Amino acid sequence: MKAIEISNLVKRYGNFTALRDVSLEVNIGDSWAILGPNGAGKTTLIRIISGQAKPTGGEVKVFGVSSNEFTEEIKRRIGILSHNHLLYEDLTAWENLIFYGRLYGVEGIEDVAEDMLRKMGLIGRADDPVRTFSRGMKQKLAIARALIHSPDLVILDEPTSGLDVRSRKDLADMVSSLKRDGKTVLFTTHNLEEVSEFCSYVAILHRGRLLGTRRVGGEPLEDYYLRLVEDASTH
Amino acid sequence: MLRHIKEIAIKDLRLEFRTKSTLNFMLLFALITSMMFSISVPFQSIQGTAPGLLWLVFLFVGLMGFSRAFLREVELGTLDGLKSAPVSPSDILLGKVIYNLVLVLIMEAIIVPVFIGLFDLEIGNLPLAFLVITTGNAGFVVVSSSLSTLVLRARSRELLAPLIMFPVIYPVISTTISGLRMAMGGGVLMDVKNEFILLVSFIIIMLIVSLLTFEYALED
Amino acid sequence: MEIEKKTQGIIMLISVAGFLLAILCGYGALIYLGPEKTLGDSYRIFFFHTPSAIVSLLGFTGTLIFSVRYLIRRDVESDIYAVSTAKVSLVFVTIALIMGSIWAKFAWGEYWNWDPRETAVLILWFVYAGYFALRSAIDEFDARARSSAIFAVFGYVTVPLAYLSTRIWASLHPVIIHTTGMNLEPRMVMVFVPMIFAVLMIYISFVWIDGRLKKIEYQLMEVVE
């Protein structure tokens, strides 16, 4: 079984085609970067994989289950960190984690949440509303939120945007520890350098089309990327 | 699942009581409309028009307040969090309905006494009046909770919302007023039997329609 | 394309037959039948008012069916026909409302009486006016089709309500069709029933033509893309 199998995925919003004929397979335990400029369809792809949006055509399977029959069981195995942090600003850090933990049916949620907050270094601010947090702290809490139910597939949608150097380093540590634990990681970015820093595979998305996939290493990514994009525009 | 519904409702109540953003606005709005009515309606005719006016206050307030439950999630972007969580759409809807029902009960407990005082009303059967308003509001909450998601991506949604909600809840509006009139005149439960049958069947039908369509309403 | 041509021919036939039948029945209603005992000549409005009302209610049922079909299938065609049926029904119910209030002026002395049936039909009118308002406010195709389809399902409650309004609330509105049969003289039935069919045929042809127009406009838009 693969973690993700996407075949001939199409997503249209009215006349605008966000994704056309995207096919991709991700093995369990691999870490993939989806690289593409803004508007390439990265977020749309993520939304479909995480069950927030439905495909117009084609099929997406996550852990063998098709997105058309997406069950709560599958959603429980996915953790998503979106560029929108998905936190309730007027609730405290603690309340946010407890709320989501209960929705995900996490057992012993209070202990898990406390562990999580300690690991993220937020335990001292647990009872402060999220509104008062700095950008980096919100990001840390968002990570805790995404991982509260220890998901098998972790989706990170542009997680580095707006992060300072310190928080970025923490994020990289977190991703490598996820990889060590054998989790599948999906990571979207528009930044070439981040690909090799976080992931071992890369898929290049350009104007809704998947131009190519490869292992990280060998030919410099920049050359590979430019070659694919030029090929695509001459066709 | 009941657990999810409860979690969502409690979360929303906690959010609301922390900021009171909706509750305060709803109350102020209710007070100012009551005052406007009090100024505009001649004293002699108030006993006859009061049921309609009281219900209008609730309609206006509900129209502004009930849709906040979803709007707030959309503005914060947390609706995506709910959608990616293992929660069925009907749980989300029912959580919001229950949250709005609690808001309604709070509003009633404050507005009705103020309204009675402001107009110096005589209410024949106060418990029945409360019961009628609550049932009417329940119908309103069910419809507005799910219709408010339809205008989320529309232009000028604040204008559009009453436009599409009022005609659909018209049966609730008219039966509640007639029930309220009965209760104010000192009627008993048996006098408003027909109104109750109509209201309850409306609520049940709308709840079924909401639960069936809500999965589509949340999609994108 | 070939099938479309054939349907087009059939629809043209239905349309022309509908119009001819309507003229014939109009003659029957206005000239062939004599005045009624209590209402005099004003009862003749009934032959135009009631068929448009009946057909528009049937038409809104069509809107419901196409809307549900859209939600299941997500096809452009269902959305287009949901809109066409709603549009033509809205015109017909407007006609029924206007003629009804003219009749009310003769029979009850006022154009508008807030009779339960009048009110219920007016609310229904607002529901479908709201339907078009909702559509015009959403730009994105899928969101527009989906939202309005869901709204059509909700709004449909007003249709049975309009039909049953005379039974639920005390109403002045005459009830013509009972479960036991029709409350009409045989000669009147001879004009009334064909008139329903005539209006229905006109309705169907309008819906088909409008739907066809919208479909081809949609296809053109896609090709230009």
Next chain:
Amino acid sequence: MNVLVGVFIAVMAFLLLMLGLQLTLISKVRRLERQMRRLKER
């Protein structure tokens, strides 16, 4: 009686107007279909 004849004529005129509307709509459909064919041939 005269009033009724007048009403009848008005109804006929209204029906003919509707028929005319249908015919214009159909001719518009035809025109767009031709346009479509031309676009497809290209």
